[in-house]
Amino acid sequence: MSNISLTRYLVEQQRTHGHIPGQLRLLIEVVARACKRISHAVNKGALGDVLGSAGTGNVQGEVQKKLDIIANEVLIEANEWGGHLAGMASEEMEGIYVVPNRFPKGEYLLLFDPLDGSSNIDVNVSIGTIFSVLKMPEDDRGVDEADFLQCGHHQVAAGYCVYGPQTTLVLTVGDGVAMFTLDREQGSFFLTQEDLRIPEDTKEFAINMSNMRHWDAPVKRYIDECLAGKEGPRGKDFNMRWVASMVADVHRILTRGGIFMYPWDKREPEKPGKLRLMYEANPMGWLVEQAGGAATNGRQRILDIQPKKLHERVSVILGSKNEVERVTKYHAEASK
Numbered sequence: 001m002s003n004i005s006l007t008r009y010l011v012e013q014q015r016t017h018g019h020i021p022g023q024l025r026l027l028i029e030v031v032a033r034a035c036k037r038i039s040h041a042v043n044k045g046a047l048g049d050v051l052g053s054a055g056t057g058n059v060q061g062e063v064q065k066k067l068d069i070i071a072n073e074v075l076i077e078a079n080e081w082g083g084h085l086a087g088m089a090s091e092e093m094e095g096i097y098v099v100p101n102r103f104p105k106g107e108y109l110l111l112f113d114p115l116d117g118s119s120n121i122d123v124n125v126s127i128g129t130i131f132s133v134l135k136m137p138e139d140d141r142g143v144d145e146a147d148f149l150q151c152g153h154h155q156v157a158a159g160y161c162v163y164g165p166q167t168t169l170v171l172t173v174g175d176g177v178a179m180f181t182l183d184r185e186q187g188s189f190f191l192t193q194e195d196l197r198i199p200e201d202t203k204e205f206a207i208n209m210s211n212m213r214h215w216d217a218p219v220k221r222y223i224d225e226c227l228a229g230k231e232g233p234r235g236k237d238f239n240m241r242w243v244a245s246m247v248a249d250v251h252r253i254l255t256r257g258g259i260f261m262y263p264w265d266k267r268e269p270e271k272p273g274k275l276r277l278m279y280e281a282n283p284m285g286w287l288v289e290q291a292g293g294a295a296t297n298g299r300q301r302i303l304d305i306q307p308k309k310l311h312e313r314v315s316v317i318l319g320s321k322n323e324v325e326r327v328t329k330y331h332a333e334a335s336k
Ligand SMILES: O=P(O)(O)OC[C@H]1O[C@](O)(COP(=O)(O)O)[C@@H](O)[C@@H]1O
Pocket: 091, 113, 115, 116, 117, 118, 119, 208, 244, 245, 246, 247, 262
């Protein structure tokens, strides 16, 4: 087992490799500590009275689960005092959370999906937390929503923590992707894999097939070709997986390759997609790119999309490079 703790890894990233400033290191440590607390709450389940609905709705019109709210509170509380932050934004909060003015002034903005995969909470299936860190623009105005509306390629750190059979934190600061596993006895995350690479080709796709009749033609074409197997144009059999927790599906892809899609569909045509650009697609898109994969909305690189609002939604296609490029090419061909 590795004896490199997350703290030691981050100190090395800061001091030896000069990849991150001290403030960013501390911020990531605070987020990791919050994830540890969320992991404990998840583990308690019914014993901790954390399952079930909270009886409230969020800004997206979705029913909030108790754990959505608990995870959001844990992240806010931990980072308000310990994170060198100017502000935070969450999938579960309508507006931004301005961190009270302190000295020194907060340099970073933290965005998160506190609890991803909410539909899986009550059935004891993997769920997670996704986070993204941006730099506060350098001027002396107070923080406002416009400061958050930066393209994903401006992220300075991104990651997720998956609460599954193991609690695993996956992180990038722009120098590849590293994976840490929580040792519950020691209470710390330890490095368990470095420089994760996603194979460029795959025989495994992840998509909610029940939406098939609502898909756009390029997505239908791609999946039809996969389903045709060895006898079809791809000349190979494909396997399918759909956990319905983006963290768990992306974790599998970072571990063994594959393609994940939550594309635009005709159910609500005015919505660009189901997933959120700032809390889900940008951090996951960057992690996947850092591991040698690709992430697009079918037409454009996810990280180059200019967000217009905080809770913006987006169509997501990410994972093994050659497959993502194929689906993106099908979109381009369809719009000729
Ligand atoms: O239930 P569906 O439509 O398959 O959607 C599953 C998708 O929705 C999500 O659960 C959305 O995330 P939240 O739980 O944070 O709202 C993704 O994690 C997952 O990929």
